[in-house]
Amino acid sequence: xxxxxxxxxxxxxxxxxxxxxxxxxxxxxxxxxxxxxxxxxxxxxxxxxxxxxxxxxxxxxxxxxxxxxxxxxxxxxxxxxxxxxxx
Numbered sequence: 034x035x036x037x038x039x040x041x042x043x044x045x046x047x048x049x050x051x052x053x054x055x056x057x058x059x060x061x062x063x064x065x066x067x068x069x070x071x072x073x074x075x076x077x078x079x080x081x082x083x084x085x086x087x088x089x090x091x092x093x094x095x096x097x098x099x100x101x102x103x104x105x106x107x108x109x110x111x112x113x114x115x116x117x118x119x120x
Contacts, residue, residue: 034048034049034050034051035047035048035049035051042071044071045071045074049076050076050077051074051075051076051077052074052075052077053069053073053074054073054074054075087112087113088111088112088113089112089113089114089115090110090111090112090113090114091112091114091115092114092115092116092117093114093115093116093117094116094117095116095117095118097116098116101114101116
């Protein structure tokens with residue numbers, strides 16, 4: 034989450050939820066705090082932070098996936114099909 038921004042920063046705001054992405058380097062990609070160029074950060078999609086609620090058409094078992102894929106290909110599904118994984 035962005036805690037503060039520098040002078041002239043217009044594309045990021047305090048409170049934005051973000052993740053860091055770049056090639057593997059030893060500069061603390063798992064660090065709690067990081068100072069890095071803006072292009073190495075991206076916003077977490079709003080679905081992940083709970084602002085967007087996708088429409089769930091149905092919840093299915095793993096065995097039902099082939100039939101669900103057929104229905105998707107035929108265009109008979111409105112929303113997402115969620116496969117439940119039992120552990």
